[in-house]
Amino acid sequence: MKNDYLHRIENAKVYDVARKTELEKARDLSARFQNTILLKREDNQPVFSFKLRGAYNKMAGLSPAALKKGVIAASAGNHAQGVALAAAKLKCKAVIVMPITTPQVKIDAVKAHGGKWVELVLTGDSYSDAYQEAQLLQKKKGYTFIHPFDDPDVIAGQGTIAKEILDEHPEPIDAIFVAIGGGGLISGIGSYIKAIRPKIKVIGVQTVDSDAMKQSLQLGKRIELKEVGLFSDGTAVKQVGKETFKICQRVIDDIVLVDTDEICAAINDVFTDTRSILEPAGALA
Structure with missing residues (x-):
């Protein structure tokens, strides 16, 4: 290993x-x-944290078919911004699930980094709620899940x-x-x-x-x-x-x-x- x-x-x-x-x-x-x-x-960094390194490395390694279908992530902060920036760079649709309690400044940052390539879904009160919703959408739509750490x-x-x-x-x-x-x-x-x-x-x-x-x-x-x-x-x-x-x-x-x-x-x-x-x-x- x-x-x-x-x-x-x-x-x-x-x-x-x-x-x-x-x-x-x-x-x-x-x-x-x-x-x-x-x-x-x-x-x-462009998103003010290290998170875009991992998000982009994962997404840049996906097949053209997987990129065409799109990715999904759950995050209330820096990972979401990293995925959004990577999506815009790779011209890949990204669905980002965030808790409804997410501060507006972070929501605005995700939109700014991802532009037309990002679709935001606000649900639940916590990251756990957002993660569960992202898992359901991933299975339903066939997106590639971009895990924040694992x-x-x-x-x-x-x-x-x-x-x-x-x-x-x-x-x-x-x-x-x-x-x-x-x-x-x-x-x-x-x-x-x-x-x-x-x-x-x-x-x-x-x-x-x-x-x-x-x-x-x-x-x-x-x-x-x-x-x-x-x-x-x-x-x-x-x-x-x-x-x-x-x-x-x-x-x-x-x-x-x-x-x-x-x-x-x-x-x-x-x-x-x-x-x-x-x-x-x-x-x-």
Whole structure:
């Protein structure tokens, strides 16, 4: 599996839409901790997150027949925008199912990125409701489902971040901290890091009230949380993926938990260093 993901990541099709983002030194944080702290600036992507990497890599690998039939995704945020942008680039119909509680600004962003290629369906009060509706529509219409994290091509797309980190910083690295929701990002990053420079620690970060991966790894099986905290909505996942769990058992060295106060402090710290305001999920690690 390790070599399979290494090959997938090295051959991932992401740069038609994504850009190689900066690995920027956080000067104030580095001085405070007397260490070198680098920030991978995925907030500078066209959709302001890493999610378009995996979405585009998955969709770009579909057959012409599958693209003609269309794709479907469930998301309340960044994954939806990634799928929308990929759909416009590939001229592929995309049905995106979102909860009716989705903020208008995110709905507008999906429309802006996807244009005429995107059809929005608003249903239910949560991601789980949207996911169930997307599954029904996928079976009824024959669309290809673009999973936000539990798909090898999506994982490989996110893993291109790790390749960029090592290319940009060939000097020694002690650890890479990665936010965890469903596990797609850390699975991709961890797979590449452990194949190329296995001594680098891969450390996941979750919120204390959305720690499905940490609990699952401790118990040796996937568990489902009854409820999750929503402050870091981008990582609020009740159950991690089957594939991501399998990978994370192999590539994660440790997981640390943070609370809302610590996330707010991190948002402030990054603002001090970069004058950029991160969403909670982006400040997690």
